[in-house]
Amino acid sequence: MPKIKNARIIVTCPGRNFVTLKIETDQGVYGIGDATLNGRELAVASYLADHVVPLLIGRDAHRIEDIWQYLYKGAYWRRGPVTMTAIAAVDMALWDIKGKVAGLPLYQLLGGASRDGVMVYGHANGASVEEAVDAALVYQSEGYRAIRIQAGVPGLASTYGVSKDRYFYEPADADLPSENLWSTEKYLRSVPALFDKAREALGWDVHLLHDAHHRLTPIEAGRLGKDLEPYRPFWLEDAVQAENQDSFRLIRQHTTTPLAVGEIFSSIWDARQLIEEQLIDYIRATVVHAGGITHLRRIANLADLHNVRTGCHGATDLSPVAMAAALHFDLSVPNFGVQEYMRHTPETDTVFPHAYSFDRGMMHPGDKPGLGVEIDEALAAQYPYKRAYLPVNRLEDGTMFSW
Numbered sequence: 001m002p003k004i005k006n007a008r009i010i011v012t013c014p015g016r017n018f019v020t021l022k023i024e025t026d027q028g029v030y031g032i033g034d035a036t037l038n039g040r041e042l043a044v045a046s047y048l049a050d051h052v053v054p055l056l057i058g059r060d061a062h063r064i065e066d067i068w069q070y071l072y073k074g075a076y077w078r079r080g081p082v083t084m085t086a087i088a089a090v091d092m093a094l095w096d097i098k099g100k101v102a103g104l105p106l107y108q109l110l111g112g113a114s115r116d117g118v119m120v121y122g123h124a125n126g127a128s129v130e131e132a133v134d135a136a137l138v139y140q141s142e143g144y145r146a147i148r149i150q151a152g153v154p155g156l157a158s159t160y161g162v163s164k165d166r167y168f169y170e171p172a173d174a175d176l177p178s179e180n181l182w183s184t185e186k187y188l189r190s191v192p193a194l195f196d197k198a199r200e201a202l203g204w205d206v207h208l209l210h211d212a213h214h215r216l217t218p219i220e221a222g223r224l225g226k227d228l229e230p231y232r233p234f235w236l237e238d239a240v241q242a243e244n245q246d247s248f249r250l251i252r253q254h255t256t257t258p259l260a261v262g263e264i265f266s267s268i269w270d271a272r273q274l275i276e277e278q279l280i281d282y283i284r285a286t287v288v289h290a291g292g293i294t295h296l297r298r299i300a301n302l303a304d305l306h307n308v309r310t311g312c313h314g315a316t317d318l319s320p321v322a323m324a325a326a327l328h329f330d331l332s333v334p335n336f337g338v339q340e341y342m343r344h345t346p347e348t349d350t351v352f353p354h355a356y357s358f359d360r361g362m363m364h365p366g367d368k369p370g371l372g373v374e375i376d377e378a379l380a381a382q383y384p385y386k387r388a389y390l391p392v393n394r395l396e397d398g399t400m401f402s403w
């Protein structure tokens with residue numbers, strides 16, 4: 001059996017920061033895992049280097065579950081984004097090793113393919129409704145079957161999800177947090193018009209998604225969900241901040257618009273009530289922030305019992321290593337819904353060569369053993385860490401709010 005002889009943390013910044021764990025075994029086989037936590041990258045790098053790596057040396061790399069339990073229960077201070085992102089990186093790297101030793105792509109170890117390909121959604125956005133719809137038409141022309149659509153809000157200088165670039169949306173844009181201003185009233189007035197124009201231009205054979213990014217109250221979410229019902233959204237994401245899982249009952253009382261939540265969840269406990277009471281339709285937890293393949297499978301299995309499907313987060317701040325692992329998971333999981341796919345920049349793709357591919361709205365992880373992704377360490381070293389924070393958000397009267 002392959003014993004862990006070394007583990008290293010590689011921090012690189014090809015346009016944005018990524019943290020990668022590389023576990024090496026005494027048989028020469030190595031595996032990699034994404035450990036990127038946007039805006040808090042060095043916290044995870046230190047958690048791994050200073051507190052986890054010493055515990056891995058000498059262990060049997062095949063004992064993925066035992067190592068997962070050891071790092072989860074053995075930490076005493078359980079859960080949270082830093083801990084679960086670190087555990088996720090170890091988990092991904094160990095599944096990568098297991099696939100390489102078995103000579104099988106990861107999805108084959110997870111039960112094999114449950115579908116021919118993975119439906120992904122792209123991010124159409126624009127400063128105006130017209131610009132956003134034009135961007136959506138480009139995605140539709142490229143064969144995307146699902147498109148997230150976000151537009152600027154009249155009267156607000158900036159709005160979540162609207163970037164200067166059509167494809168590459170990177171919110172961690174400054175050495176110290178940039179401050180945005182927000183008005184829910186102005187936002188709520190603008191979204192129905194966006195969907196009306198989008199349906200008029202794109203028709204009904206494409207799924208339209210929208211992200212409210214944690215900013216509404218439950219009754220405001222009910223109002224927006226109801227206003228959007230005529231346009232049949234695929235989902236309304238992060239309608240409210242999700243610490244209070246009970247609050248989704250109020251949204252459900254007012255609208256049939258499907259709800260998605262969970263990209264900031266780090267364990268099954270953040271979603272248990274939402275899933276068991278069917279308060280949501282899609283769970284967005286990811287392989288990199290929710291404990292890796294091992295834990296995400298548990299979340300998906302619970303979701304499967306309650307008619308909830310997966311819709312994993314896949315923004316640019318999840319590295320190609322996470323995207324590769326997610327696509328293996330997506331190809332196999334029975335209750336798959338959709339996978340977010342925010343393209344990485346060419347610089348990032350060069351640092352992380354990968355086997356996964358995109359073709360007319362569908363992706364496939366490829367059939368290389370393990371995850372099918374590498375990190376070019378020499379190239380990674382040319383992009384030193386550059387501190388960057390996510391923005392913060394205030395109401396127009398200055399009150400601190402959710403970004």
Ligand SMILES: O=C(O)[C@@H](O)[C@@H](O)[C@H](O)[C@H](O)CO
Nearest residue numbers: 038171211263314315317340
């Ligand atoms: O749904 C999404 O992709 C967003 O919520 C993300 O862009 C999110 O804002 C970033 O991943 C935060 O780092």
Ligand SMILES: [Mg+2]
Nearest residue numbers: 211237238263
């Ligand atoms: Mg989101």
